[in-house]
Amino acid sequence: DTEVTQTPKHLVMGMTNKKSLKCEQHMGHRAMYWYKQKAKKPPELMFVYSYEKLSINESVPSRFSPECPNSSLLNLHLHALQPEDSALYLCASSQGRTGATGELFFGEGSRLTVL
């Protein structure tokens, strides 16, 4: 099983809503990532979890709140988002044995639209 599964695939929310994006992997990877990708732009790193601990937060606004309940699951909680937060949110995982990224396995992404 070499898949990273993300749900939902599409999400439309208002600026006052609270929602969550979910990501799951069963490859035994110990590092998991959230990336944000706007149209025709490269993925931008948001958060890195290594061995279930937050190791990198790329100065992401607090309206995005990551959570890693266990080594297979990664959530991104969303609250009071702005229309400019509309983007494709990609989850990824890697073996992360030595803290290095190495090959990232990406999920299909959750396309978020904020009205």
Next chain:
Amino acid sequence: EDKVVQSPLSLVVHEGDTVTLNCSYEVTNFRSLLWYKQEKKAPTFLFMLTSSGIEKKSGRLSSILDKKELFSILNITATQTGDSAVYLCAVEGDFGNEKLTFGTGTRLTIIP
């Protein structure tokens, strides 16, 4: 700040042509350079390069890294319409800089 620059930004060629995509980089404590292919959704992994001058090859795709000149190229021979995609280059640092920084990508279109 780490920086990855890809060229050209876009490329349109006919099926059967050979293409070369370029990636130059600046990164603190270089560890590796990776190439990804992105069609409609998630990027898919192509190559990871850590050593200079050693070509990685997979079918019609090949890539090489020059750590002295800080660049990499991705070659695709005998292109097919299925090769149409955005090709992303990413570099990873080390020793406290363990994260991938992506370039803006090269959008490749293959005309039948």
